[in-house]
Amino acid sequence: xKILFASVCMICLLACQDSFDNKTYxxxxxxxxxxxxxxxxxxxxxxxxxxxxxxxxxxxxxxxxNTASVVAFKNTRIRMLCFAKGVPVEEHEDVLPDIIxxxxxxxxxxKYHLPKGTDSLALTVxxxxxxxxxxxxxxxx
Numbered sequence: 001x002k003i004l005f006a007s008v009c010m011i012c013l014l015a016c017q018d019s020f021d022n023k024t025y026x027x028x029x030x031x032x033x034x035x036x037x038x039x040x041x042x043x044x045x046x047x048x049x050x051x052x053x054x055x056x057x058x059x060x061x062x063x064x065x066n067t068a069s070v071v072a073f074k075n076t077r078i079r080m081l082c083f084a085k086g087v088p089v090e091e092h093e094d095v096l097p098d099i100i101x102x103x104x105x106x107x108x109x110x111k112y113h114l115p116k117g118t119d120s121l122a123l124t125v126x127x128x129x130x131x132x133x134x135x136x137x138x139x140x141x
Contacts, residue, residue, distance in 0.1 A: 029070060032069065033071050036068040036069070036071040040071075040073050040076075040125070040127060041124075043066060044065070044073060044125040046063070046064050046124065048061065048121070057113050059110075060111075060112070061107070065105050066101065066102055068103075069103070072099050072101045073128035073131060075097055076096040077093060077127045077128065078094045079123070079124050079126050080123050081124075082114050082115065082118045082120075083119060083121070083122065089118060090115055093126070099131055
């Protein structure tokens with residue numbers, strides 16, 4: 001009876017062990033990297049604050065957060081729409097050339113002389129270039 005109980009316990013212990021599969025992990029990582037690199041706007045979040053300076057220019061301070069888990073991005077294109085009474089009056093595009101690694105934040109600052117009557121701004125991420133692992137590895141060294 002003791003031998004039967006011990007053998008059942010051993011079978012249960014062996015069945016419960018999870019083994020780490022490198023091939024599955026690599027395949028999932030590559031699949032995730034492909035999805036993240038094809039849809040950068042889904043993984044880059046932007047927030048900003050604006051104010052007028054003493055010279056009448058609007059200073060926009062913001063940050064871009066990379067919520068991706070594998071892919072870094074560079075050459076992030078940002079669109080800024082200026083509104084006056086709910087109607088778009090002007091549009092600007094900026095490019096952030098810096099590399100934004102996964103899980104990090106990139107701060108930026110721009111200045112514009114916007115049209116009179118501009119009461120609000122909307123910023124969106126248009127596109128970004130995915131950075132390969134080899135480039136990131138050379139930057140770490």
